Amino acid sequence: MDIFAPIQWLADWLTYTVFHIAKTTPLGSTVDFFIYDSIKIILLLAVIIFVVSYIRSFFPAEKTKKFLSKAKFPVVNNFLAALIGILTPFCSCSAVPLFIGFVEAGVPLGVTLSFLISAPMVNEVALVLLWGLFGWKIAVIYIVSGVTIATIAGWVMGKLKLEKWVEEFVYKVKSVQADEKKLTIKDRVDYAKRYAIDIVKSVWIYVIIGVGLGALMHGYAPNDLLVKYAGPNNFFAVPLAVLIGIPLYSNAAGTIPIVSVLIAKGMAMGTALAFMMAVTALSLPEFIILKKVLKPKLIATYASVVGVGIIFTGYLFNLIIGH
Amino acid sequence: MKISVLGSGCPTCMRLHETVKNVVKNEAIDAEVEYSDDVARIVELGLMHSPVLLVDGKPVDVKSTSEKDVKEAILGGAR
Structure with missing residues (x-):
């Protein structure tokens, strides 16, 4: 059974019974599509963010850095860092303390960079929106290629021995062991609930x-506008x-709905994916904070390596x- | 009491600083409020996120940057 069937029923009922729009008209299907899609995506967001945040409460950054400083396999380390990046709540606010904390704990620079690339680019919000708007295959492709870029780019930069391009004070920071907080199930549920509501x-x-623009353009603009x-x-x-x-500085949430419109009007899928990745992973304001x-020199290298990776993926x- | 906001200069950090100033004013809390972008200090405290709210040098949990949560954090931290 389609778990979204009740939403379809609700959308149909609102469109055709409450609003009295005739069933076979373009207006009818546009409104129906709009109601169905927006409710579906918002519900998916709430549920999936809740679940991911709950899982995330088991992986605080403090634990992550300890784990990554111990693992000693070159590319595997980068891959793990990129995977953990998916789970990490990330705003550019925390990029700098995360970076210093990782380096201070002895996590290799390349591994730290893998994490730094993946965290803003690949996350559950992107996953849900891509799934809701383009289907699960595109969502999986985006996640897999994002993790691959983060893994390879971090690994390459690790090989380049760029430690000298990190500001010296970073190596002088000494942290104390913060007491690990004991979280109860209620704490975790509270945290997950709060985070889901916030997002x-x-x-x-x-x-x-x-979704609205997509629904409108779908009916009223030529499909080959951007081809x-x-x-x-x-x-x-x-x-x-x-x-x-x-x-452009935005997160997955702000970018993906717009990209869905561009795709509907003829932008190629690879080009659209590259655009999304560039907006989230290569942002000028974040570079300024990372300065x-x-x-x-290291920021320029970072931007070039990640940029080349994204272009290649596109x-x-x-x-x-194709399209 | 001395309240510090430690941040990297990001929008959320600025918002927290503003809210803290408002709360201190509205609740007539006798406190000195400072903003610092010394991120190294965040890591030295064993933390890896930003912004961090310090009450008398001790980090306290803030659930969000809403006035209600910030007030709770400041008063709870002072106890």
């Missing part, structure tokens, strides 16, 4: 706008999308999926 509160408006500029045949579309993404701990998916 849904700050994200629902983007979902409504994104010429951003379709799979324009070679420069991918790097251009990445360049445009850098100064506290990384010298400009081309790869344009090749595989």
